[in-house]
Amino acid sequence: MKIRVIVVAGLILLALTGCRKETGTPVTPVVSAPFELTATADIAMYEVNLRAFSTAGNLNGLLARLDSIRALSINVIWLMPVYPVGQLRSVGGLGSPYSIRDYKAIAAEYGTMADMQLLITEAHKRGIAILLDWVANHTAWDHAWITTHPDWYTQDGSGTIIHPPGTTWLDVADLNFSNAEMRLAMIQEIRFWTETMGVDGFRCDAADMVPYDFWKQAIDSLRQNSPKRLLMLAEGARSNHFAAGFDLNFGWDFYTGLKLVFENDGGTANLLSRHHSEYLTTPEGKHRLRFSTNHDEYAWDNSPVTLFNGIQGSFSAFAMAALIGGVPLIYNGQEVGIPQKIPFFTKQPINWSLNPGLSEQYKKLMQIRTAQEALRKGGLFVLSHTPVTAFYKYYEGDTVLICIGNQSGSQNLSIPDYWQDANWEDLFTGQPAALGNGEVLNGYEVKIYSRKP
Numbered sequence: 001m002k003i004r005v006i007v008v009a010g011l012i013l014l015a016l017t018g019c020r021k022e023t024g025t026p027v028t029p030v031v032s033a034p035f036e037l038t039a040t041a042d043i044a045m046y047e048v049n050l051r052a053f054s055t056a057g058n059l060n061g062l063l064a065r066l067d068s069i070r071a072l073s074i075n076v077i078w079l080m081p082v083y084p085v086g087q088l089r090s091v092g093g094l095g096s097p098y099s100i101r102d103y104k105a106i107a108a109e110y111g112t113m114a115d116m117q118l119l120i121t122e123a124h125k126r127g128i129a130i131l132l133d134w135v136a137n138h139t140a141w142d143h144a145w146i147t148t149h150p151d152w153y154t155q156d157g158s159g160t161i162i163h164p165p166g167t168t169w170l171d172v173a174d175l176n177f178s179n180a181e182m183r184l185a186m187i188q189e190i191r192f193w194t195e196t197m198g199v200d201g202f203r204c205d206a207a208d209m210v211p212y213d214f215w216k217q218a219i220d221s222l223r224q225n226s227p228k229r230l231l232m233l234a235e236g237a238r239s240n241h242f243a244a245g246f247d248l249n250f251g252w253d254f255y256t257g258l259k260l261v262f263e264n265d266g267g268t269a270n271l272l273s274r275h276h277s278e279y280l281t282t283p284e285g286k287h288r289l290r291f292s293t294n295h296d297e298y299a300w301d302n303s304p305v306t307l308f309n310g311i312q313g314s315f316s317a318f319a320m321a322a323l324i325g326g327v328p329l330i331y332n333g334q335e336v337g338i339p340q341k342i343p344f345f346t347k348q349p350i351n352w353s354l355n356p357g358l359s360e361q362y363k364k365l366m367q368i369r370t371a372q373e374a375l376r377k378g379g380l381f382v383l384s385h386t387p388v389t390a391f392y393k394y395y396e397g398d399t400v401l402i403c404i405g406n407q408s409g410s411q412n413l414s415i416p417d418y419w420q421d422a423n424w425e426d427l428f429t430g431q432p433a434a435l436g437n438g439e440v441l442n443g444y445e446v447k448i449y450s451r452k453p
Helices: 059-063 066-070 113-125 144-148 180-195 211-224 238-242 252-263 267-279 297-299 309-324 357-373 373-376
Strands: 045-048 076-079 129-134 138-140 172-174 201-204 231-234 248-250 287-290 327-331 381-382 388-393 398-405 410-414 424-426 431-433 438-442 446-452
Touching: 045 231, 059 113, 066 113, 113 129, 129 287, 180 201, 180 211, 211 231, 211 238, 252 309, 267 309, 267 381, 287 309, 297 327, 309 327, 309 357, 309 398, 309 446, 327 357, 357 373, 357 446, 373 388, 373 398, 381 410, 388 410, 398 438
Parallel strands: 045 076, 045 327, 076 129, 129 201, 201 231, 231 248, 248 287, 287 327
Antiparallel strands: 138 172, 381 388, 388 398, 398 446, 410 438, 424 431, 424 446
């Protein structure tokens, strides 16, 4: 994907003076050329949890590390919710970022509208799009709508507003999507961020819990009133999210299969079957998000270092997610192998000096993916499932061979006769490589070779 965002030279940023407020601070609209989403397959996404990302725990802490994110060949940042957090029935230290008190404000802990506008401007200069996290299913109990429009919420038989049915999310109130006025009000709130603040799209939380026809209505309205192509990501599994207008859907089944590979110290036949099945319901030009972790998994399940049998295993798992097919996601901290869980109800700053070798592996892998069109657009051809996952991708005459160790210890891979020559390049080293009748991988090692026609 080519993201061409040209920020108008005369853009006036708001002065960073006075008290920080969480209510509708007047802003100067961001004026930019259209965000050109030419191919969803070219996206490389990075998720930011502000409370963990920096010691400051705010938007300026993210701004200071934009170049580090760009060094990972990232062109889309998904920013976890930045809105004021509900105080009534709040749980978990600072409260959940997904308990929204005001959809059109920035929480004081994260900064100001001016900080957000500066972040968007600087991200665009680097060719990075900004997605906000949109929470449509529910609000905090102290959101203004609770008082002014109680009929906009789901109520029980006695007229009491309830939390989302089937969940333990007691800190939020369930919205009633049968109410047409609530739908229109929410759509106006979403459009504020695209039309006034210049964000490039949204990751939509708990998308499966919100009706299809609302997503269709909202996305149609967003795109009809936006001068640029917006990127929409559904956190869900329903295939009709694509018909509603989403570009991307989560690949939950693939993620489950990925964990099984490392839990069983086995092959990837089942994982590749899951990949194929997910894409059977994915329309042409749309894609699945591929990840080895995200904010929920890192907070509640475990770190990739634990789930995938160590530092090198965590990189091997990410390589499978990033290269088998789909849009790769990196969650802040995984690229330096944070060994403990990363919370998002409290602050626990990431130590960015950990495991510099792993960080360099991530950078190189993502550079390779960006440079090799075959990795993003080529067909998938499987050579081996175990003890090495080996597959190649072919596109317009270029062949890229990917070899990923599934298990600990030394592993052997047989090379087909017609590839046993010196016409290869080792993409990690940039040096010519000769493939013989077999390749040896040490544990969870990753090797990538390119062969030109």
